[in-house]
Amino acid sequence: METSFTFKVLFFYGFILMILISSVVAFIQRCRISAKRGEMFFFLEFKETYDEKGRLDLVPIDSNNEGTEGYERIYEAYGFCFGMFVLFIFFTMISLSWEGAVGYQLPTFIPFSLMFATGLWITPIFALLILELNENDVLRIFILTIMGSFLCVSSGILLSGSIYMEILGLLLPLFFLPLLIYHLQSLIFWGIAVGTPWNVRPNVRKVMAWYGMVWFPLLLTYQGSLITGLGLNEYKGTWANAIEVAMLLFITTVEIVFRMLEVLGSGA
DSSP, X not given: OOOOHHHHHHHHHHHHHHHHHHHHHHHHHHHHHHXXXXXXXXXXXXXXXXXXXXXXXXXXTTTTSTTSHHHHHHHHHHHHHHHHHHHHHHHHHHHHTHHHHHXXXXXXXXXXXXXXXXXXXXXXXXXXXXXXXXXXXXXXXXXXXXXXXXXXXXXXXXXXXXXXXXXXXXXXXXXXXXXXXXXXXXXXXXXXXTOSGGGSOHHHHHHHHHHHHHHHHHHHHHHHHTHXXXXXXXXXXXXXXXXXXXXXXXXXXXXXXXXXHHHTTOOO
């Protein structure tokens, strides 16, 4: 019996989400072990502190004090990991477009392995941001956000072809305008070198983070609604194309997680 394209996409998407969750949990646990032993992990030192409920709450040493070694190291870690994350997305997309460019398709395990590596490279960023907040509460919210993203995709699949998805497809570009203006005005007023939305006022960032927490899940739901249609095309229903769709869903999920962390107070 032939496996449906929807199952293929959900298999790869669910797999990379489980890798993300397990890797973040493992990273945080390894940080706790390093703090207890007084060792460095990921070129960082961690201090054992306790929150108001008496729970262990790790803090990267000097990560908030500009000019200190810990501050520089943690932002170097952010930059390196995010750069590798983008690079592996690029490698994954190249491997998936190999057939069209060269004439033959790479074995499925190659783009699958690259997708796996992509998920691992974003792990340290999420784990460190969660540690900077409070891993006891934020880790739970992080896991619920990932599960909610999977439900968004599943809802889109169930509503595929309905009038609701057609209306959503028409409204999404319109609702994207505030986010587009937000990013463009930051680029215009702050310049290319500092052209990021993190340089606007904290309350504006918070409002736009909440807005992104609405827009990106709606986008994820709409993307999910397109999966069934793609599966009807015999040339698009391959395992390799399922990885491509799963990667696009994963990138949107990463956007949702970043917005969630900013809503909770991270300035990353």
